[in-house]
Amino acid sequence: MGAGLRGTGYARRIRDATRGRVVAVAEPDRWRRERFVAEHAIPADRAFASWTDLVDAGRLADGAIIATQDAEHAEPAVRLAGQGYHILLEKPMATTEADAERVVTAAERAGTMLAVCHVLRYTPYTRKIRSLLSEGRIGTPINVQHLEPVGWWHHAHSYVRGNWRREDASGPMLMTKSVHDIDWIIHVLGEHPSRVGSFGRLSHFRPENRPEGAADRCLDCAIEDGCPYSAKRLYLSRLGAPGQEVWPVSAITHDFTERGVIAALRDGPYGRCVYACDNDVVDHQVVSMEFPSGATATFTMVAFSPYAQRQTRIFGTAGCLEGDGVRITLRDFVTGEVETLESTRHGSGGRHDAADEALTDAFVDALAAGDPAPLLSDGRESLDSHRVVWAAERARHARSVVDIALPGHGREVDILWPPGATRDP
Numbered sequence: 001m002g003a004g005l006r007g008t009g010y011a012r013r014i015r016d017a018t019r020g021r022v023v024a025v026a027e028p029d030r031w032r033r034e035r036f037v038a039e040h041a042i043p044a045d046r047a048f049a050s051w052t053d054l055v056d057a058g059r060l061a062d063g064a065i066i067a068t069q070d071a072e073h074a075e076p077a078v079r080l081a082g083q084g085y086h087i088l089l090e091k092p093m094a095t096t097e098a099d100a101e102r103v104v105t106a107a108e109r110a111g112t113m114l115a116v117c118h119v120l121r122y123t124p125y126t127r128k129i130r131s132l133l134s135e136g137r138i139g140t141p142i143n144v145q146h147l148e149p150v151g152w153w154h155h156a157h158s159y160v161r162g163n164w165r166r167e168d169a170s171g172p173m174l175m176t177k178s179v180h181d182i183d184w185i186i187h188v189l190g191e192h193p194s195r196v197g198s199f200g201r202l203s204h205f206r207p208e209n210r211p212e213g214a215a216d217r218c219l220d221c222a223i224e225d226g227c228p229y230s231a232k233r234l235y236l237s238r239l240g241a242p243g244q245e246v247w248p249v250s251a252i253t254h255d256f257t258e259r260g261v262i263a264a265l266r267d268g269p270y271g272r273c274v275y276a277c278d279n280d281v282v283d284h285q286v287v288s289m290e291f292p293s294g295a296t297a298t299f300t301m302v303a304f305s306p307y308a309q310r311q312t313r314i315f316g317t318a319g320c321l322e323g324d325g326v327r328i329t330l331r332d333f334v335t336g337e338v339e340t341l342e343s344t345r346h347g348s349g350g351r352h353d354a355a356d357e358a359l360t361d362a363f364v365d366a367l368a369a370g371d372p373a374p375l376l377s378d379g380r381e382s383l384d385s386h387r388v389v390w391a392a393e394r395a396r397h398a399r400s401v402v403d404i405a406l407p408g409h410g411r412e413v414d415i416l417w418p419p420g421a422t423r424d425p
Contacts, residue, residue, distance in 0.1 A: 001051045001076055003027035003036040005247050006090055007067035013357045018364040023061050026054040031254045051076045059083045063367045070170040074099035081106040086113040088363045091179050093382060095171045097390050104379040113372045114379035115363055120184040121376040122358040125325050125343040129188055139318025144297035148181050151307025156229045157248050160205045161270045165279035173281040175389045178301050183385035185297050192384055193289035195403050198396035200285025210275035217271050229274040235261045287392045
C-alpha cells in the first residue's frame with residue numbers, strides 16, 4: 001500500500017533479492033500505480049486506486065507493506081491484521097498514541113507479525129556498536145550524544161514545503177523524522193528511558209524572517225539566487241544527477257525536464273517561499289533522557305546542517321566511542337589506544353546504509369519461516385519507542401520533565417521543574 005519512494009524500494013528488493021513476490025498494489029497516483037504494475041507484472045484486477053479497495057478484495061497475500069502517508073497507517077494496519085496479514089508498517093506507526101495502541105492490539109489479537117520500519121536497527125554500523133558495548137569495550141555506558149543533521153535543503157523540501165510540514169497532517173517532527181533516532185538509542189542501550197525532557201521550536205521558517213524583497217514563489221523572487229532555500233536551484237540542479245531525480249525531484253513532478261520542474265514550481269507547493277508556507281513543525285529540537293540504570297542521553301535534531309549521516313558519541317566507564325554511521329573511533333582508557341573500525345556496508349548504501357534492504361529481507365524471511373526471529377523489533381516494542389516520543393512532546397509543550405512508565409509498570413506523571421513552576425502551554 002503506497003507506491004512512492006519507500007514502497008517502491010521495498011518492492012524492488014523483494015523482487016530482486018528474496019523469496020517473495022509482489023502480487024498487488026494500492027496507490028492513488030495513476031502514474032506511480034501504472035509504473036509499479038508494469039515493473040512487477042501485476043494483473044489489472046490486483047491494482048487498486050485506494051487502500052480500502054485492496055482491503056475489500058480480501059486476503060491476497062501472506063504479508064503486506066504499508067507505505068502510505070502517515071495519517072493512513074493505523075486504519076489499514078488494523079484491517080489487514082484482522083484479515084490475517086503479517087505487516088511491515090512504515091514509521092510512525094500512527095499519528096496518535098491511541099491509534100498506535102489499536103494497531104498493536106489488532107496484530108496481537110490476530111496472532112500476526114507486526115514490524116515497524118525502524119531501519120536504523122538493521123545497519124551494519126548499529127550491529128557493530130551493539131557488539132562493542134556487549135563486549136565491554138568501553139565499560140558501562142554512562143552517556144550518549146546523538147545528532148541528526150537533517151540538512152538545510154532537505155528540511156525545506158520535506159518539513160517546510162512538503163508532506164510533513166504540519167503537525168495536524170502528519171505529526172510532530174520528532175515523531176515523523178526522529179522516532180528512528182529515539183528507537184535507535186533505546187536499541188543500543190538496551191533499556192527504555194524513565195524520564196524525558198525536551199526543548200525546541202520553529203525558529204527560522206516563519207513569516208517575520210522573510211527577507212526584504214522576497215516573493216511568495218521562488219520563480220518570481222528578485223533575491224532567489226542568493227537564498228539558501230531556493231526551490232529553483234534545488235530541483236533544477238538535480239535533473240540528470242544519478243539517483244537525485246528519483247528523490248527529491250519525483251516528489252514534485254513526474255516530468256524530469258526543466259519545463260516539467262518549472263511548471264511544478266509555478267503551481268505546486270514546492271515552489272513556495274519557505275517564509276510564506278503553512279508549516280508549523282519545529283526546525284530544531286533537543287531531547288534529554290534518563291534511564292533506569294542511571295545512564296543519560298541527549299538527542300539533537302537540527303535543520304541547519306549539511307545533509308549528512310547521523311553522528312554519535314557514547315561515553316563509558318572504561319572508554320568511549322564516536323561514530324558517523326560508517327566509521328567508529330574507539331578510545332581505551334586503560335591503554336590510551338585509539339582504534340578506528342569500519343562497519344561493513346552492503347547494497348546501495350545511502351543514509352540508511354542499505355538497512356531498507358536488510359529490513360525487507362528480514363520481513364520476507366520471517367514470513368517464509370513463519371517465525372518473527374529475523375525481525376529486530378515487534379509491534380509492542382515499537383509502540384514503547386513511540387511512547388517516548390509522545391512523552392517528549394508533552395514535556396516540550398508543558399515545559400516539564402515527564403516520568404515515563406510503560407503500561408504495566410506504574411504510571412506516567414508530569415514533573416514540573418523547578419518545584420512550584422506553572423505550565424505555560
